Amino acid sequence: MMEQMTLFDDRTYAAPLASRLRPAALEEFAGQEHLLGEGKMLRLLIERDQITSMIFWGPPGVGKTTLASIIASRTKAEFINFSAVTSGIKEIKEVMNQAEHSRRMGIRTVLFVDEIHRFNKAQQDAFLPFVEKGSIILIGATTENPSFEVNAALLSRCRVFVLKALEEKNLMQVLRHALTSPAGFGPQNVQITGRQMRAIAAFANGDARTALNTLEMAVMNGKISAEGIRITDEGLAQCISKKSLLYDKNGEEHYNLISALHKSMRNSDPDAAIYWMCRMLEGGENPLYIARRLIRFASEDVGMADSHALQVAVAAYQACHFLGMPECDVHLTHAVTYLAMAPKSNALYVACEECKRDVKNLRAEPVPMQLRNAPTKLMKELEYGKGYEYAHDTEEKMTHMQCMPESLKDREYYHPAGQGEEREIKERLERIKEWKEGSC
Numbered sequence: 001m002m003e004q005m006t007l008f009d010d011r012t013y014a015a016p017l018a019s020r021l022r023p024a025a026l027e028e029f030a031g032q033e034h035l036l037g038e039g040k041m042l043r044l045l046i047e048r049d050q051i052t053s054m055i056f057w058g059p060p061g062v063g064k065t066t067l068a069s070i071i072a073s074r075t076k077a078e079f080i081n082f083s084a085v086t087s088g089i090k091e092i093k094e095v096m097n098q099a100e101h102s103r104r105m106g107i108r109t110v111l112f113v114d115e116i117h118r119f120n121k122a123q124q125d126a127f128l129p130f131v132e133k134g135s136i137i138l139i140g141a142t143t144e145n146p147s148f149e150v151n152a153a154l155l156s157r158c159r160v161f162v163l164k165a166l167e168e169k170n171l172m173q174v175l176r177h178a179l180t181s182p183a184g185f186g187p188q189n190v191q192i193t194g195r196q197m198r199a200i201a202a203f204a205n206g207d208a209r210t211a212l213n214t215l216e217m218a219v220m221n222g223k224i225s226a227e228g229i230r231i232t233d234e235g236l237a238q239c240i241s242k243k244s245l246l247y248d249k250n251g252e253e254h255y256n257l258i259s260a261l262h263k264s265m266r267n268s269d270p271d272a273a274i275y276w277m278c279r280m281l282e283g284g285e286n287p288l289y290i291a292r293r294l295i296r297f298a299s300e301d302v303g304m305a306d307s308h309a310l311q312v313a314v315a316a317y318q319a320c321h322f323l324g325m326p327e328c329d330v331h332l333t334h335a336v337t338y339l340a341m342a343p344k345s346n347a348l349y350v351a352c353e354e355c356k357r358d359v360k361n362l363r364a365e366p367v368p369m370q371l372r373n374a375p376t377k378l379m380k381e382l383e384y385g386k387g388y389e390y391a392h393d394t395e396e397k398m399t400h401m402q403c404m405p406e407s408l409k410d411r412e413y414y415h416p417a418g419q420g421e422e423r424e425i426k427e428r429l430e431r432i433k434e435w436k437e438g439s440c
Helices: 041-046 063-076 091-104 121-132 168-180 194-204 208-220 233-239 252-266 270-282 289-303 308-323 329-342 347-361 377-381 422-436
Strands: 052-058 080-085 111-113 139-141 159-162 223-225 228-229
Touching: 041 063, 052 063, 063 080, 091 111, 121 139, 121 223, 121 308, 121 347, 139 233, 168 194, 168 208, 194 208, 194 233, 194 289, 208 233, 252 270, 252 289, 252 329, 270 329, 289 308, 289 329, 289 347, 289 422, 308 329
Parallel strands: 052 139, 052 159, 080 111, 111 139
Antiparallel strands: 223 228
């Protein structure tokens, strides 16, 4: 019995679409105009074959490996492609010995290390002496911040180029090329609307590989007719049913997003704050982590301007603990919105930090005698508690007793900002100071 052939049984389409369409020249490369535009540094280095050791840092699917492939096709040096996923110290030493032999023969070696952040310190250290004496020109690719993931000694010898997530116009360019290229779907007459292409670009979230993989899946699920292949909304919806958000709960993006949430609330922007919170939740962040950060924010950035903010934040944490996801998202939204709209004061944070600095840097002052308890006869004989003034015995409910150590008696840590409820606190503190100064 003869097997039925399909459109995708042809060997031409055995490789994934993203691999078949990998650009072979700078002119075909989409995006990264800040590095590869006419006259830009990286473009000039590649065109002149003057490559130095460098790190390509950027999110997945933005062209790090493709750039290495373009360099490999243009350089007169020996080019070695090396993967941190499958290689260890033994493989590194073998490649380094090969590169050292080539150097003695007057041949340069360009070593591309994909996912260099996966190498541990010892493995990265193995590259260092060969980079220093010029046996290799190292090109590393990483999705992680090289400041944290690449050894400082190795990083100092490399130039870091930051690749950005592709914009929608770049992704649309990639998709149009895939639909017209002979290596893509050019011969198949794929019928797809601009709206559907924009939906794929939005889903790809700056990742060209994801965009091409999604297009390939949509074509495979399209309706085949004599005229070609038609992409349906229903079929496309299955391909992009859940957005793949770039979010590493232990990596840099984790800290970027919580920073964006914190600063949006500080800037009294509830819409932005809700957006960043939802981004974190959609990326799989533990809601209790977000709730803990809200509790911190309530005192650090709202403080005495609205003391109810701390109660709201703590209540949101309890609600997240009781309910969990997905129900607790609305409670976090409640707290985030409240904190964003609350009057702001960092007076408590400033007071705490200034006081901690003094405690750390100044000598540990003894507690003034009038503030010490005297539970024993000996302590009383040593005048513990002598001069203590009980505030409740006075009409004003305060006394002129000095509570600070002598060397710090004029130090002030708390400076009310005068926002929200703290306005009244500021006025009261000023009256207290005037009373104490006027009665001295």
